[in-house]
Amino acid sequence: MDRDQLIDLTRRAVKLARxxxxxxxxxxxTVAAATYTSAERLAQDTxxxxxxxxxxGYVSELPRPGTYCTKTVMGRSILLTRGSDDTVRAFDNVxxxxxxxxxxxxxxxxxxxxxxxSWTYDLDGNLVGVPGKEGFPGTRSGSAKLTExxxxxxxxxxxxxxxxxxxxxxxxxxxxxxxxxxSWGIGRWAPxxxxxxxxxxxxxxxxxxxxxNYHFATVHKNTFATIARSNCTVFDSFGPHHRLVFPLNGILxxxxxxxxxxxxxxxxxxxxxxxxxIVLSCTIANGELFRxxxxxxxxxxxxxxxxxxxxxxxxxxxxxxxxxxxxxxHATVRDEDYALVTGLQANxxxxxxxxxxxxxxxxxxxHRHQTWSEAI
Ligand code: FES
Ligand SMILES: [Fe+2]
Numbered sequence: 001m002d003r004d005q006l007i008d009l010t011r012r013a014v015k016l017a018r019x020x021x022x023x024x025x026x027x028x029x030t031v032a033a034a035t036y037t038s039a040e041r042l043a044q045d046t047x048x049x050x051x052x053x054x055x056x057g058y059v060s061e062l063p064r065p066g067t068y069c070t071k072t073v074m075g076r077s078i079l080l081t082r083g084s085d086d087t088v089r090a091f092d093n094v095x096x097x098x099x100x101x102x103x104x105x106x107x108x109x110x111x112x113x114x115x116x117x118s119w120t121y122d123l124d125g126n127l128v129g130v131p132g133k134e135g136f137p138g139t140r141s142g143s144a145k146l147t148e149x150x151x152x153x154x155x156x157x158x159x160x161x162x163x164x165x166x167x168x169x170x171x172x173x174x175x176x177x178x179x180x181x182x183s184w185g186i187g188r189w190a191p192x193x194x195x196x197x198x199x200x201x202x203x204x205x206x207x208x209x210x211x212x213n214y215h216f217a218t219v220h221k222n223t224f225a226t227i228a229r230s231n232c233t234v235f236d237s238f239g240p241h242h243r244l245v246f247p248l249n250g251i252l253x254x255x256x257x258x259x260x261x262x263x264x265x266x267x268x269x270x271x272x273x274x275x276x277x278i279v280l281s282c283t284i285a286n287g288e289l290f291r292x293x294x295x296x297x298x299x300x301x302x303x304x305x306x307x308x309x310x311x312x313x314x315x316x317x318x319x320x321x322x323x324x325x326x327x328x329x330h331a332t333v334r335d336e337d338y339a340l341v342t343g344l345q346a347n348x349x350x351x352x353x354x355x356x357x358x359x360x361x362x363x364x365x366x367h368r369h370q371t372w373s374e375a376i
Pocket of ligand 2: 209210215219220337
């Protein structure tokens with residue numbers, strides 16, 4: 001984001017904080033409980049995700065030619081590589097022999113050997129070695145290849161499609177947010193690993209927890225609310241995506257400082273909701289990524305939480321500090337947000353009430369649910 005844009009967002013945030021209000025939609029919005037509990041909706045949601053571009057990580061997870069990483073996306077194991085030509089490619093991480101996973105984790109390698117019988121692949125996905133090859137007269141190394149999926153890097157992130165025939169055009173998909181996300185640089189910061197939450201909540205309910213800060217003063221009384229305001233959000237939508245600015249508690253101090261001296265990023269957390277299942281939480285110190293997936297039942301989902309840092313992790317105490325910050329943020333989501341909405345999901349499934357309501361002060365929730373219903 002350029003400085004003019006940041007100053008403009010900061011002005012809007014200061015005004016909302018001063019007036020003790022938040023950006024408001026014209027009306028409340030009602031959603032059926034079945035949105036979170038019906039098997040039919042789960043099937044529609046799953047089809048929507050399979051048809052959408054999937055952000056799967058930071059470009060810094062493939063830092064140079066000859067590196068690879070693995071991801072689980074909608075239950076599918078995916079191998080991503082950066083070949084000697086610097087191109088990012090994605091494959092099903094499934095051996096052509098008996099379907100073992102070929103790689104785990106991430107690293108650097110010229111070739112990857114399947115851990116089961118050592119069939120070997122180059123980073124372009126070609127099968128280049130078969131031990132005891134007289135056993136496989138029908139499989140010729142040199143022509144056999146892993147199943148390739150569409151892949152791209154854009155805005156600092158790695159993208160794939162689970163649909164082999166899809167054409168990925170991420171700049172068009174992100175619109176003006178492509179440059180804005182790139183400008184943060186968080187995709188190039190040092191990655192701090194992945195933490196996975198397998199929870200008894202619908203995937204949309206998991207995402208809902210990131211879509212408003214109305215709950216900060218209650219759910220996060222002793223954590224986030226000690227640094228950020230509650231029920232105070234600057235909201236903007238960009239097609240199916242949106243951005244929320246959460247002002248920090250000290251934002252009104254800016255009223256006594258000339259604008260030229262403002263340091264906007266010291267006074268806000270910026271949340272991006274990318275269609276359909278991605279949440280990014282950006283500050284000057286952390287680039288958090290949440291990839292949320294439906295699972296095998298409406299009341300279950302998988303959240304993969306990643307974080308990246310601009311700090312130099314080669315220093316041991318800096319690395320330990322960054323890991324501690326990631327642990328803290330993760331524990332807050334797990335023990336405060338997700339713990340609370342586990343009870344909410346049970347209520348939805350009990351059939352006690354048919355609907356729930358999103359307030360005028362919850363524009364992020366309204367926007368998410370409207371774009372999802374339009375897409376299915
Ligand atoms: S399953 Fe991969 S070599 Fe046998
Ligand atoms: Fe929360």
